[in-house]
Amino acid sequence: MRKLFKGSSGVVKISKGFGQKGYSLPPKPWLVVAWKEVLEAFRDRRTMLNVVLLPMILMPLVISLPTLMLSPKTIPPKIMVVVEDPRGMDLAKEIEALENSSEALVSIVTDGGNYTGLVLSGDVDLIVDIPEGFYENLSSGKTGRLIYYYDPYGARSSVAMGVVQRVVSEYSEEVLRRRLEAINLSEEYIKPIVSVAVQVTSTGEGATTGEVVTAMVLPMMVGLIAITGAGTFAIDMIAGERERKTLEALFTNPVSRGQLLLGKFGALTLLSLISGLATLFSALIGVGFAITSMSESLAAGSVPQLMEPSRLLYLTLGILITVALGGLTGNAVMITAASFAKTFKEAQQYVGFLTLILVVPMVAIPYAPQSFHPVLRVLPISSLAMFARDMIVNPGDLGAIATSLIASILYLIVFLWLSAKMFGRESVIFC
Amino acid sequence: MVAVEAISLTKAFGDLLAVRKLSFRVEEGTIFGLLGPNGAGKTTTLRMIYGVLKPTYGTAKVMGVDVRENPIEAKRKMGVLPEDTGVYPRLTAEENLVYFGKLRGMDEERLRKRIKELLDILNLTEKRFVVADKLSRGQKQKLAFARAILDEPPVLLLDEPTLGVDVMSAREIRKMIEEYAISGKTVILSTHNMWEVERLCDRIAIISEGTLRYEGSKEDLRRIAGKREFEDIFVRLVRGEVIEKAV
Ligand SMILES: Nc1ncnc2c1ncn2[C@@H]1O[C@H](COP(=O)(O)OP(=O)(O)OP(=O)(O)O)[C@@H](O)[C@H]1O
Numbered sequence A: 001m002r003k004l005f006k007g008s009s010g011v012v013k014i015s016k017g018f019g020q021k022g023y024s025l026p027p028k029p030w031l032v033v034a035w036k037e038v039l040e041a042f043r044d045r046r047t048m049l050n051v052v053l054l055p056m057i058l059m060p061l062v063i064s065l066p067t068l069m070l071s072p073k074t075i076p077p078k079i080m081v082v083v084e085d086p087r088g089m090d091l092a093k094e095i096e097a098l099e100n101s102s103e104a105l106v107s108i109v110t111d112g113g114n115y116t117g118l119v120l121s122g123d124v125d126l127i128v129d130i131p132e133g134f135y136e137n138l139s140s141g142k143t144g145r146l147i148y149y150y151d152p153y154g155a156r157s158s159v160a161m162g163v164v165q166r167v168v169s170e171y172s173e174e175v176l177r178r179r180l181e182a183i184n185l186s187e188e189y190i191k192p193i194v195s196v197a198v199q200v201t202s203t204g205e206g207a208t209t210g211e212v213v214t215a216m217v218l219p220m221m222v223g224l225i226a227i228t229g230a231g232t233f234a235i236d237m238i239a240g241e242r243e244r245k246t247l248e249a250l251f252t253n254p255v256s257r258g259q260l261l262l263g264k265f266g267a268l269t270l271l272s273l274i275s276g277l278a279t280l281f282s283a284l285i286g287v288g289f290a291i292t293s294m295s296e297s298l299a300a301g302s303v304p305q306l307m308e309p310s311r312l313l314y315l316t317l318g319i320l321i322t323v324a325l326g327g328l329t330g331n332a333v334m335i336t337a338a339s340f341a342k343t344f345k346e347a348q349q350y351v352g353f354l355t356l357i358l359v360v361p362m363v364a365i366p367y368a369p370q371s372f373h374p375v376l377r378v379l380p381i382s383s384l385a386m387f388a389r390d391m392i393v394n395p396g397d398l399g400a401i402a403t404s405l406i407a408s409i410l411y412l413i414v415f416l417w418l419s420a421k422m423f424g425r426e427s428v429i430f431c
Numbered sequence B: 001m002v003a004v005e006a007i008s009l010t011k012a013f014g015d016l017l018a019v020r021k022l023s024f025r026v027e028e029g030t031i032f033g034l035l036g037p038n039g040a041g042k043t044t045t046l047r048m049i050y051g052v053l054k055p056t057y058g059t060a061k062v063m064g065v066d067v068r069e070n071p072i073e074a075k076r077k078m079g080v081l082p083e084d085t086g087v088y089p090r091l092t093a094e095e096n097l098v099y100f101g102k103l104r105g106m107d108e109e110r111l112r113k114r115i116k117e118l119l120d121i122l123n124l125t126e127k128r129f130v131v132a133d134k135l136s137r138g139q140k141q142k143l144a145f146a147r148a149i150l151d152e153p154p155v156l157l158l159d160e161p162t163l164g165v166d167v168m169s170a171r172e173i174r175k176m177i178e179e180y181a182i183s184g185k186t187v188i189l190s191t192h193n194m195w196e197v198e199r200l201c202d203r204i205a206i207i208s209e210g211t212l213r214y215e216g217s218k219e220d221l222r223r224i225a226g227k228r229e230f231e232d233i234f235v236r237l238v239r240g241e242v243i244e245k246a247v
């Protein structure tokens, strides 16, 4: 049996495990360093839990939970219809039909009792009162009034209002049609203007739900991927190694700083790729959930379509380039930050602060006005998010794509150079 | 032949002059003791020689290689036991050795043989698969010592090699240091243990406040001491009292 983690005795029960593989490593120093870093990272159960397992569980929840919770199908809201006007039973039956599509649980009563108490206690999410004289008004060409009792702070109440209102407006239109017929007027007569919305996208195709969600979520994802894993591991590899006083011994070997840094950088890239893919994968699952439940509750017609294969390939390529560049840039930034700090704690503070600085542009970009885009394409970090956005939303604008790509690569080189400078400093070895 | 040469080694940490124009030579095949009280500058001196601290002034040569001009080549000639052992707590005893052996470019066969041999001699074989975190202070020290002599470098630099080690293990380490020198290699060690220096070293340098107070053979020092205790003469040298006979 292989056991990756040390037991409480400290014995690593692997006779042919990672350690033994070290013997046969090719004598390339950076590879040896990378091997040791990955080996140590896998030994550290807590880090792996935080960086790989936790996001895999949390991401789908965070992304899909709100939509799932607000979808009436997940937990149907409870609606009580109070029929005070016996001839209003028609409408009550229409509302009751919501049960068939399991969008609500409906009960019909003739005497409501304590409305306030029922709503506040949560026994009922919405009370629809059909008052006396309702039908009389309707049939005599007047306005029939319905009274809703709901909890303005309850999400479930709003959901219930939404579904009931749909039924009521259908019913109302039906009444209108009958009234118009009676006086021989066409429906068009009372609708002098109708607006028709045409989607304008640079691809010429209508945007699918999937694309819209991806365009909004992807830049944010890139930020997360570049940063979450990398920060934790970078701290451990630089500040952690110094804190454990092993950096000095490491530097006594006949290996250049460049090779040591390259090894750490290689391991960091592999590890953040693992954590990044785990995050991306679980986020996509979350987005999938969200789309499914959204499209069910929305009006028909916005069902997500599958993308064309060529477009899918293009998108995948864009995502891969962004993730790779983002990962490398994030790693370089993190190594620089971790090298700059004198202690583990300080490194954590720098990294935490940087994470915030890196994430903010990612989150903000989907909402940035068009006129900011040229500037965002050449600013550090936001250039990456813009690249991802352009690949999805403006695939035809090669100039824009090239600008953000070149800017991102230049920043990567700058950050790499900075991390090498920082790692070489004497105070990186001794606090 | 001179194995290690310190040439006006000087280190300033801000306003603090930790090491002041230190010069000495160590002959090949000898054991050289750096002796001094806490904060004297022993560790700082060694760190400059093994190339992890940049001298503010001066340099050192190891087997003829200048540590400032050609640090990688110089490091190839030195095995080091730092003050803090620098053992990786999450790696097993064996992995710690494999890591450094590989970084020093040892091939698989030689590395396997050498690790087995050293773990055996130092009574660490049963700790082979134990992560270093779970080793005792002395076991870590022995592991770090094994790591320093792994690829049998011509020069060994040991910063307090027997610190925190029990009597039996200290004796083993001292024996290995002696054998290392007998095989024609050079050892520089730092300590504040007067007795250890007397037992082990051929030549001695006494430093305090970063300044060289005495440098010479063990026999010369004994002559100066005369009937007095070694410790007594050590204390006087550290205080910087001039001892005519030493010159
Ligand atoms: N990285 C550093 N930054 C600032 N001052 C330092 C640094 N390293 C050492 N010093 C100072 O330099 C002086 C010499 O320290 P060093 O560690 O060389 O002494 P030492 O002889 O090895 O002492 P010990 O016997 O306690 O190990 C001390 O005053 C110490 O405080």
Ligand SMILES: [Mg+2]
Residues within 6 Å of the ligand: B042, B043, B044, B083, B159
């Ligand atoms: Mg010291």
